[in-house]
Amino acid sequence: MLPPMEQIVSYLTAEQIAERVKALGADIKRDYEGKRPVMVVVLKGSFVFAADLIRAIELQNMRVDFLAVRSYGEGTESTGVVQIVNDLSRPIENEDVILVEDIVDTGLTIGYLLDLLQTRKPKSLKVCALLHKPARAKVAVPIDYLGFTIEDRFVIGYGLDFAEKYRNLPYLGVLERVG
Ligand code: IMP
Numbered sequence: 001m002l003p004p005m006e007q008i009v010s011y012l013t014a015e016q017i018a019e020r021v022k023a024l025g026a027d028i029k030r031d032y033e034g035k036r037p038v039m040v041v042v043l044k045g046s047f048v049f050a051a052d053l054i055r056a057i058e059l060q061n062m063r064v065d066f067l068a069v070r071s072y073g074e075g076t077e078s079t080g081v082v083q084i085v086n087d088l089s090r091p092i093e094n095e096d097v098i099l100v101e102d103i104v105d106t107g108l109t110i111g112y113l114l115d116l117l118q119t120r121k122p123k124s125l126k127v128c129a130l131l132h133k134p135a136r137a138k139v140a141v142p143i144d145y146l147g148f149t150i151e152d153r154f155v156i157g158y159g160l161d162f163a164e165k166y167r168n169l170p171y172l173g174v175l176e177r178v179g
């Protein structure tokens, strides 16, 4: 059998992630007490993070909606051209919206989505991202709730993919070449 070309090295453990996600949930609860936020989950990468996050937000009233996007191209580079593959199921006019993203890399995707959602006249629009890679920022985007700032590494797992693989890893890892 041929040896594997790559191995997965742990970057953030499931426990480290869970602890941060709990804290983010508490922050959002504190800021949205008495309100009815709409969590707008950016698919596909954010679905694992969002599933844990919403269960850490102890609010009576909130709703969840999904926005599926695709950056053109198959590479690991964002092109900034974002295609909406599936739009929200309801209007967000006059709603308190929180965009839930897995990772802000160049910032182009979130920048595009913020501009798009702003045209629908929400009452407020905030961003909650699990990860931020400031080294690669091309546009400045406000991140109101942030899990971790990370180095310039391509991370996989906990919903994040490399060519659609590894989304099911329960932790965040990096791929390292063997040999
Ligand atoms: P941006 O538009 O460059 O900010 O990139 C946004 C999207 O690129 C993210 O939502 C991810 O889907 C993907 N992405 C960026 N960096 C990574 C990474 O390290 N691992 C997996 N996906 C990534």
Ligand code: MG
Residues within 6 Å of the ligand: 042, 043, 044, 045, 046, 101, 102, 103
């Ligand atoms: Mg994403």
